[in-house]
Amino acid sequence: MAITRYQNLASILSQRIEQGLYPAGIRLPSIRVLSKEHGVSITTVQQAYRELEDQQLVEARPKSGYFVSPLKTRPELPAVCSMSQCSLSIPQWDQVLEMVGPLKDGEITFVSAAPDVSVSSLRPLTRALSHLSQRHDLRTLSYDDVRGSLELREQIARLLIDSGSHMDAGNIMITNGCREALSIAVRCVCAPGDIVAVESPSFHGSLQLLHGLGMKVLEIPTDPVNGISVEALELALDQWPVKAIMVTPTAHNPLGYNMPLERRQALLKLAQHYDVAIVEDDVYGELSFGYPRPATITSMDDEGRVLLCSSFSKTLAPGLRVGWIAPGSYMNRAVHMKYTGSGSTASLTQLAIVEFIKQGHYHKHVRRMRGQYQRNLAIMTGWITKYFPCGTRISRPQGGCLLWIELDHGIDTQRLNALLAEHNISIAVGAVFSTAGKFHSCMRINYAQPLTADIENAIRQIGVVIHQLLSRSGFGNSVK
Amino acid sequence: MAITRYQNLASILSQRIEQGLYPAGIRLPSIRVLSKEHGVSITTVQQAYRELEDQQLVEARPKSGYFVSPLKTRPELPAVCSMSQCSLSIPQWDQVLEMVGPLKDGEITFVSAAPDVSVSSLRPLTRALSHLSQRHDLRTLSYDDVRGSLELREQIARLLIDSGSHMDAGNIMITNGCREALSIAVRCVCAPGDIVAVESPSFHGSLQLLHGLGMKVLEIPTDPVNGISVEALELALDQWPVKAIMVTPTAHNPLGYNMPLERRQALLKLAQHYDVAIVEDDVYGELSFGYPRPATITSMDDEGRVLLCSSFSKTLAPGLRVGWIAPGSYMNRAVHMKYTGSGSTASLTQLAIVEFIKQGHYHKHVRRMRGQYQRNLAIMTGWITKYFPCGTRISRPQGGCLLWIELDHGIDTQRLNALLAEHNISIAVGAVFSTAGKFHSCMRINYAQPLTADIENAIRQIGVVIHQLLSRSGFGNSVK
Known part of the structure; x- marks a missing residue:
């Protein structure tokens, strides 16, 4: 029996789904796009999608299009850990x-x-670095404003609009990567001996950071899909004099979840109720697969209680060591820490990133x-x-x-x-x-x-x- | 009356002294050099120098040559301040x-x-930056070893030989300028609330740093020629539980003195006797006018008690933000602080400095x-x-x-x-x-x-x- 056009297309699509090119839950190409791509009629594509629906490989959602079904054989999620006591053990x-x-x-x-960092879409960045150096631009050799390049801070403010925040350059300070931003953020809101609530698991760099600063770490059970348990956190805040909550709500390291919007709101409400600061690590925020990217907790905060930390280390290249902090109401302290902790940030890489963004390469x-x-x-x-x-x-x-x-x-x-x-x-x-x-x-x-x-x-x-x-x-x- | 050759030469030299081209205290060109330069005989030069001696403009020192006399009209030195009490006042x-x-x-x-940084002798550095970027060298975009580029640390170890130190790359860690080195050094040896003895006046960045870290600052009277008073320091160490001494013995900021060798030795001995650490800021060390440059206190220390902090910010360019710490026996702590405080240091500038040194441009x-x-x-x-x-x-x-x-x-x-x-x-x-x-x-x-x-x-x-x-x-x- 000859294979019809729609069966052929259905077979191509099902192979792509099985090979993982279209992962579970993702929206599939529109009927119009597939019709163009494969040179077949709209009706043929519709038939192919109906075939895949019958096979339970795809799901139609009204007004949204077709989506890859959740896999039957999908591996289970990692388990959620139980609450731990305050820990002061020697870190690993x-x-x-x-x-x-x-x-x-x-x-x-x-x-x-x-x-x-081997991709060609970074070429314009290395070109910008090269041109700035070639010109012997004295700005690249001189001490910069301790808060960082004004132009770069303006560009970052623009990028932050996608995360729901409306800031200006004055709210932002450039740092040596997100690491320095986190170190400054924690010291803005905590003193040695204070308790910081964190996700469990948490990025080892942040745990080492908290240990190094003499903080006590309180690990809160964390769901691999929904993120830190707001319920467990509430119990913890009731029981312990927690000073700050340190979270990575978007594309969490290591779990990869995006915390749902309503849980972000609940977390902020909790922080307000117990008068606790939030350190929000958004270093992977722009790499969230879905569009638009989730709004940061920072964007929901109107008291300056949330300190946003991020960098270009994951979106562009870690070797640049250009990050930033938007420290809410703690800017003065943050600038002092930056000034005394490392002085201004290297100018060349900042200016090259400005070029890269301005020339439209970033997005x-x-x-x-x-x-x-x-x-x-x-x-x-x-x-x-x-x-x-x-x-x-x-x-x-x-x-x-x-x-x-x-x-x-x-x-x-x-x-x-x-x-x-x-x-x-x-x-x-x-x-x-x-x-x-x-x-x-x-x-x-x-x-x-x-x-x-x-x-x-x-x-x-x-x-x-x-x-x-x-x-x-x-x-x-x-x-x- | 016709001017003789030696009078003419004497007049040239005295003009140069008066214009400040040969500042007070400096060694003047040798008799042989002047004889060649001016096409006159050795005897003529000797007569010229004798003439200047008579005018009390120069002094002969046996086996050393001729030196510009201290100026009669020379402005007085700034006064030495008296001892201060421990200060915890809000810094400026x-x-x-x-x-x-x-x-x-x-x-x-x-x-x-x-x-x-406008000088042409820095051109090879910006060229190196440009070439490395142009090559799209992936090392310049990637995370570096947290201790910094091995090649650069090897080069720094070589440069440190001039300061009397024999180190290898393993003794050195790269930092974001000298500022980060100082911040790490202080935290290696002190906890918040500890007392640190400093020169008075001291670089404001260091004072702000100590305040920011919650240290108490004890200002020790400091002579504008000989540096921190070892005698006053001894009294202080006797009286207070000082944890560290922070000094800039070479080309001090702001006083500019080079602490004499025997006072450096006395300072180290004192630190040993009272079991106190020394943080040695050597950021201007290579810019000492005299040759050879003074030996660091670090070079006299065989216990790992002295933590050397420096950078290329004064010798090359501050915008590079490449400094280093040689933290003596505190390396493990220092690496932890670097890892948690800012992660690795930007790679591009490190690699460019390596090229600059290797190509012979540095000296x-x-x-x-x-x-x-x-x-x-x-x-x-x-x-x-x-x-x-x-x-x-x-x-x-x-x-x-x-x-x-x-x-x-x-x-x-x-x-x-x-x-x-x-x-x-x-x-x-x-x-x-x-x-x-x-x-x-x-x-x-x-x-x-x-x-x-x-x-x-x-x-x-x-x-x-x-x-x-x-x-x-x-x-x-x-x-x-």
């Missing part, structure tokens, strides 16, 4: 230090949270990266589902380039990483994302880089070692 | 903030401690700048002597690009600066160099930039306003 600095050290030759690493580049990461996510999720043992739980990121994986509880990812070192592969071990001894069987991997056959082989190899560890453990050998 | 942040803000249009400023450039600053110093000292009131006291820098001026005690330089603003001129007011309310009649000016007629006019204008203030005060008007 040795493990973190190993993670941030230089790469070994030929090492395939999934450790860092770095974006892909194009970020759109491209969002697409790449979303495609990579589907492929990587597919590989892990394929190579890792049954029962492996995987996060469902709504932005960014990081995947959180929960293995069988018999597996210690620290031990796994030591074995992987023999294969010149490294992962970020789960234990460093908690100060309370959690997540020993978890790991975080980065899927930003182009997913070559080498990467697939590395993922397969990780799967092999996990299977070995499990079977050894099954035969009674101790898994350390 | 508003004044400092005004100083570090953006320049007004056409403003002539003597405020910052910036070097001259040539620094030598040139030393010469320029030394010549500028003589000219600027001349202008101030000429335009400022009699009795003005002036420091005698042995390196760097900063002059410290003490006016009649009836003058408040804060008020002076407000009046100068009407002429679009600004100076660094003395008050910010102390936390104890000292130096209200002092000011610091920068003489790095090319000393054009505009600069001379600005200095003349400052003199005019000072004279006005004095005469008003003399006629009974209140000097606020």
Whole structure:
């Protein structure tokens, strides 16, 4: 029996869905677009979509179009952790230090949270850097305003409109990456010994930061889809004299969720009620897959209680070390900390970013990266589902380039990483994302880089070692 | 009467001395060199020098050669301040903030401690920046080792040999300028509430830093030629539980002295005896006029008690924001602070500096700048002597690009600066160099930039306003 046009198109689309090119939940191309792309009639596309609906691969939503159905075989989400007590244990600095050290030759690493900087859409940025240097522009060699380039702060204010905020340059200060912004933010609102409530798991850099500043960390149960439990947080605020809440509501590191709007509002209300500051890490905000990107908690705040921290490290390149803080009502303190902590920020990279944005490259580049990461996510999720043992739980990121994986509880990812070192592969071990001894069987991997056959082989190899560890453990050998 | 050859030469030399081309105390060209330069015999040069000796313009020192005599009319040195009590008063942040803000249009400023970055010997650096960017070198866009570029640390270790230190890359960590190095150093050895002994006057950035970190500042009397009083420091260490001593022994900011070798040794011995750490700010070290540059206190320390902080901000360009710390025995803590405080340092500027040094431009450039600053110093000292009131006291820098001026005690330089603003001129007011309310009649000016007629006019204008203030005060008007 000859295959009809619509069956052919349905088959192409179903293959793309199965290969993960159109991940679960995403909107599929419109009927008009597919008709043009494949040179077939509107009716043919409609028939193809009806066929896929029958196969329960896609869902029609009135006035919105067609969406990929949630997968039946979709891996489970990582579990939510229970509430921890205040922790002051010595942090896992040795493990973190190993993670941030230089790469070994030929090492395939999934450790860092770095974006892909090899893409051609960054060329105009390196060109701008080159031109500014070539011109021997004295601004690039001189001390800048300690708050950073006025032009860049104006551009950032414009970019922030997408996140729902209406600021001007005066509300923003440039920092050495988001890291310095976070360090300043925490010190603006807390003194050593104060308690800071955080998501669990949390970015290890933030946990180390809080430890380094002598803060006590209170890990709040965090849902892999909805984010920090506002209910658990309320109990915590009732019980402890918490001074600040530190959250990454958009494209969370490591879980990848976007906290729903109403939960952001609830969180802010809670902070107002208990008079607590919020440090909002928005470093992955612009890499949220959906459009428009979620509004920041900062944008809902009219008291200057929320301190927004972000950078161009994930959207453009981390080596630039250009971040910013919008510290709400704490600007004076923040400027003092910046002045005394590192002085002004390097001028050349700031001015190059200004050029890059002004010439219209920024939005194009970020759109491209969002697409790449979303495609990579589907492929990587597919590989892990394929190579890792049954029962492996995987996060469902709504932005960014990081995947959180929960293995069988018999597996210690620290031990796994030591074995992987023999294969010149490294992962970020789960234990460093908690100060309370959690997540020993978890790991975080980065899927930003182009997913070559080498990467697939590395993922397969990780799967092999996990299977070995499990079977050894099954035969009674101790898994350390 | 015809002028003889030796009289002619003597007249040339005395003019140069009077114009400040050969400043007081400096070694004059050797007899052999002058003989060649002027095409005269050795005997003629010897006669010329004898003539100048008779005029008391030069002094012969056995086996060393001829030196310019201390000037008879030489302005007096600034006075040494008495010991202050521990201070916890609110620092002059508003004044400092005004100083570090953006320049007004056409403003002539003597405020910052910036070097001259307009010189051609920096061209190879901007070329290196340009080439690295042009190549789209991925290293310039990626996260670097948190300790900084290995190559750059190796080059810095090599540069440090001149300061008497034998280190390797493992002893050094790159920072965002000297400011971040100082902030890390202080936090390595002190906790909030601890007492830090400092020179008086001290760089306002360091004082603000200590205040920002919650330290108590103990200002030790400091001699404008010999540096911090080791005797007064001993009394202080006996009396107070001082945790650290923070000093700038070479080309001090703002006084410009080089602390003599034996006083450096005495300081270290004291620190050992009282088990106190030393934070050594060497940011102007390479700009010491004399050759070889003085050995750092760090180089005399074999216990890892001294934390060396420096940067390329004064030798190359501040806009690069590339500094370093050699934190002695505190490396692990220092790396943690760097990782949590700002993450790795921007890669592009580090790599460009490596190129600049490797291509042999560094020493040539620094030598040139030393010469320029030394010549500028003589000219600027001349202008101030000429335009400022009699009795003005002036420091005698042995390196760097900063002059410290003490006016009649009836003058408040804060008020002076407000009046100068009407002429679009600004100076660094003395008050910010102390936390104890000292130096209200002092000011610091920068003489790095090319000393054009505009600069001379600005200095003349400052003199005019000072004279006005004095005469008003003399006629009974209140000097606020």
